[in-house]
Amino acid sequence: MADTVDKATRSRIMARVRSKNTTQELRLRHALHARGLRYRLHDATLPGTPDLVLPGPKTVVFVNGCQWHWHGCTRSRMPATNRPYWEAKIARNQARDQANLNALVALGWRVLIVWECALKSSLLDSTADEGAEWIRTDNDGATVHVIPGASVETAGN
Template sequence: MADIVDSATRSRMMSGIRGRDTKIELALRKALHASGLRYRLHYRKLPGRPDMAFIGAKAAVFINGCFWHGHDCPFFRLPASNVEFWRAKIDANRSRDIATLDALHGLGWRTAIVWECAMRGRPANELSALVGRLKEWIREGCSNLDIRGPLPEEIAVMHATKVKAE
């Protein structure tokens, strides 16, 4: 399938996608800071420069976009055009993610990955529960954490509820 916009427009659109300070990253950082936790942003002394590093707790938090990291959720879909390029790019991102996590674990750090789908389109009460879970993990958690979004059937129920409310 051909792209629906010309290459100059696509290039401009893609260059506008941020690699840091995304909306979901800013929302999570603001909530954790408001709850009293302090962290280092994109800490250069650690492999992979985690989005947030909690030095005293030896906990690193990554906030991953579902598309760019090839997450197995409804928000990821391999583009229909230039498939070989996108598959190679996303596979390289996944490999780099695995190597980064392994390096951090080797240094004795715990890691958490918060996926975009866990935060996207969620009401404030669900986000506060996510923040509470992450906060508890940072302070007391002993293993690694992977916070994912709802399953496709949960999304369908949420969408149906939203449509009825409107």
């Protein structure tokens, strides 16, 4: 199916899709700051340009959008049009995410991944508490922690 808007309009729409300072990222930043954590933002010298970098505990935080990074919750819906393109795009995103994760762990960083659906209002406090607790503790040497949010069993494709 052809796009319903002209090329210039589509370009303008897509240019407004942010990769930094998203609403979800700002919510998590505020919640972690309120819990006493201090961090740097968007360190481009690290693989994947993490959303938050906490140098003291050598921990990075990624706020992953359910749609773009795809973990199968109800917010992850495969677009109906141009499905082969989107399937390939999401597969590339996931492969890139895994490569960045592996590189960060190899460099000695701990990685916290927070999914967008874990930051909705009803889950924000528990998500921030869990994230802050994980950042502050050794967790038996665990290098990666994921806060999933919504159940992936209710996913709609």
